[in-house]
Amino acid sequence: MQELHDAPLAPLTTFRLGGPATRLITATTDAEVIAAVREADDTGTPLLIIGGGSNLVIGDKGFAGTALRIATTGFALDGTRLELAAGEVWTDAVARTVEAGLAGVECLAGIPGSAGATPIQNVGAYGQEVSSTITEVVAYDRRARETVTLANADCAFSYRHSRFKADPERYVVLRVRFELEDADGLSAPIKYAETARSLGVEPGDRVPLATARETVLKLRSGKGMVLDPEDHDTWSAGSFFTNPILTDEEFTAFHARVAERLGTDVVPPAYPAGEGHTKTSAAWLIDKSGFTKGYGSGPARISTKHTLALTNRGRATTEDLLALAREVVAGVRDAFGITLVNEPVTVGVEL
């Protein structure tokens, strides 16, 4: 276990933003994680869990408390069952499942961060979400002060959300268990239209696992969605806003605003999102409100490759980033009456 004081947190985040933590502990075993959490709880010290820092916006003043970086390791495959320690690098673990010939997470290749953070916002991309393959999450329950095993059904997974995100002070994820599929070296059925198009197959078809993974990585790279320290378009948290889910009534009002503003022939993106609900595209809303790729003149700008990613061009502060985010939220609200919600977790700041 490593311990540092007045430790800068910016280098631990993909935004490279945020002030120092009073104390930074790096834990490499579950026992160290639990000991650090217990100590913080016993002394009433605020606690911030950090995995890969790829979904965190930390305020410029930093964090007054203990930041606990989870650096545990463990990749255990037993047939089609996989158990990952929370600190495992997610995209490396995906590569290993593909090498092992197992399907289920191949389209989640390239998502930065740790395995332990994947259940927090039910990470998803290109037609897959971890909630489809996670069987159990082993976590330290800070309320019960013991390690618990939560079945998939107890995790309350939904679009970019879960029980863990809803109750952030309660669980520290230690291990995540998955059930993958042995489909003779083939991927899970390709669900996402863009991936199917790139692969030259129909949605629902299966393709060789490695081809699925490589295609997704290529698509992601073209959008600045694979980390590259040389490329400021990837100094981000990926998508900064979630796609809004509207009730039927809200969608009708939105449709009317679109017609009024852009003409009756313009059809806004609409995807079914459960009984009486429709999901629309945050990227479309941002773009149509006038915030196009590369928008901004300061040190925080919209990515030149993806409208949904806010980025640090190198010298930004968290306040610069938040000013841009607030400008986008206000612009979209004025144009379409929809209030965008941030996807990354904010620490010591609010949008």
Ligand SMILES: Cc1cc2nc3c(=O)[nH]c(=O)nc-3n(C[C@H](O)[C@H](O)[C@H](O)COP(=O)(O)OP(=O)(O)OC[C@H]3O[C@@H](n4cnc5c(N)ncnc54)[C@H](O)[C@@H]3O)c2cc1C
């Ligand atoms: C370039 C880029 C592309 C991205 N693309 C996608 C994408 O396609 N799909 C997607 O869903 N996300 C995407 N993201 C967001 C991000 O990668 C994921 O949310 C990822 O799971 C965050 O993991 P992390 O370890 O970096 O978490 P962190 O940023 O370190 O933490 C995020 C939150 O989870 C909590 N947390 C972390 N680990 C634990 C743990 N073990 N126990 C309890 N709480 C914990 C933290 O306290 C914090 O609240 C992208 C980010 C970037 C930078």
